[in-house]
Amino acid sequence: MYRIIAISFMLLFVSFSNAQNMIATPSSVVPCTVCHGTQLMGNKSNEAPRLAELPAWYIERQINEFKAQGRGVHPDDHSGAEMLPSAMLLTPEALQEVFEFIAVVKPPQPEKTLHGDIERGKQLYMQCVACHGAAGEGVEILKAPPLAGQNDWYLLKQLQHFKSGVRGANSKDSSVQTMVFASKALSNETDMIDIISYISTLNNETGTN
């Protein structure tokens, strides 16, 4: 009980300090924040992922994927289809402003919405380490994005999409195909939830950027 109270106090403190440190959104980033959240913390209701910790190289690749219609065109990729026209409009200058905003914005850690078997997830995560790193920090040279800090519901959705072919089917990117292949090794949703529950433990207190 005392532990819960202590944690709540800590959360309140973190939250309050975040309220104090709101950073103005550059005008060309405002359209992004409509869906991705005003501090780019993601928004489950809009199915828009957290951008706050994503590295520039990964975001740029994804925008290019959308522009090349490698992402967001599958009939079952509803949120991807919503992103596509916005990606089409993004200029390199606007994208640069997005990166600059990400570098300074520090939203609170995402809330956990999945509660799988963390120990089991830790074992299963071994197969992800080679590309995504032991701490889920991502490896640029392999084009594997960081996973730590991301919204758990978004990771689950993407794993499901990779496995079912919704994500990757239209892509010519070899790293995407690597992930499509890797997702097949996960036999069911329980595996996915366990892995993601473990990944959520890798989130640190102040964000990973």
Place this chain on the structure above:
Amino acid sequence: MHLSRRHFLNMLAAAGGSSLVYNASLAMDFMSKDAKLTSLNLPPANDKNKSIVILGAGIAGLATAYELEKAGYNCTIIEASHRAGGRNLTLRHGDLVDELGNPSICNFDDNHELYMNCGPARLPGHHQRILHYCKALKVPLRIFANSNRLAYLHDSKNFGGKPVRIGEHMADGRGFVAELAHKSLTTGQLDAGLTEEDIAKFKQFIAAFGDLKESGLYEGTERAGSTVDRMLFHAKPKAPKSLTELINSPLFSRLQFMSEAYDWGEPLMTPEGGMDKIVDGFMGALKSPVILNAQVKSIYQGDNEVEVSYVKDGKVVKHKANYCFNNIPAHFMSGIYNNLSENYRTALGALKRGKLFKIGFQMKERFWEDEGIYGGISYTDLPVTQIWYPSNDIFGEKGIMLGAYVWGNEQNEYFERMTPKQRLIVAAENGEKIHPGYAKYIETGVSIPWSRMNHMMGCGSRMSEDDHKKYFSLLQQPDGRHFMIGDQISYHPGWQEGALASAENALSIFSQQVGK
């Protein structure tokens, strides 16, 4: 067998769809009445709790400010968009069509009669709250034709794919239902419990309902028009379509009853010159600042105040107030930092984005008037679903026609995924099936997918039945000093009346709270 009143209603429902039951119930005075709104007259503000921040300049936010201002509160309205009004949006020449990823400018001619109501468009007489404000704000209204017996039902898979005048379908439908009911009474199977006199009276009703011959048979009716000039000759009704052909058409069985819905019952009204005259009315009456282009970033509740931070002109502004009325679409709330209670945030997360799509076409001629259509709606099973004919500017040179009005997730996504130009092409092709030559009248058009519109991203929020039971009443209550408002906090999302009801509810709880 005894024919109870309930049994009688069930029988009607089986024969003619639930709208018949509805009408019959009305005649028997089963239905409750709508409350009439008189002015809210909130108690005067006290000095301790005088400052109010209102998030979102939609109809609920504007009405909240209007009422609080009258009671002496200091209000500030913060709005993310470049304009006030929320989904009360009327597009005219030169207006920004603010779709995320597809911004454009409305190219309608510069003419006050050429406008499109992209959100709400019609007001029924029992929406007493919105009508009260129209009256108070001196917004002129006129009658709006919603149903039109000369408009069409177009079923691409039945009746040879040809549109049929709604009046014909109505006459045939009623005729066949009446004939059946008349026969049932004659054979004495359903008349137990009714006196001879009751039966005779009821037969009169049935005969009038379906325009039956004295024989009790339906052989077509002049109600559906005539095959010869009715002024120079005896009217000669068309032969009725066959019952089996009629009931094979899902549109026949469903869509001819659209205007039976309580909210679409004739006569409806609409503000002269566009629905946003209501927004103009509020904006003209309000003295409180309405800060546009100001996106809310955080809502933090302390013991005695609420601190809202928003971005304006590249700077973060912190605004403190004693109370907060929040009109922001609930699906944005998980993307806005806040310290509302966990329960309340879960409840907000259960409100899901709804979808709604409209297309407006500027037509260079009012060709529908040559077909005897002045206002009203045609229905089709093609993707555009509905076509609306303007009730304003009859015989004008041009007109703005609603070229699509689409509900349902799949149907909406079908249009959302297209470019704005592709959407207009599909809608033009659909229109051709109802009015041959349709496409050649189109001069320009706009499409409004509400679930893609900037700072809105949805229309008519939804909640699952389970979530509704669990969470909805929570959202109708404040969380500390924070009140959630908007049509989303009503049983009637997508209607301004729902938005105003939510504001009224919040204000009445608020005045009890601060009164203590």
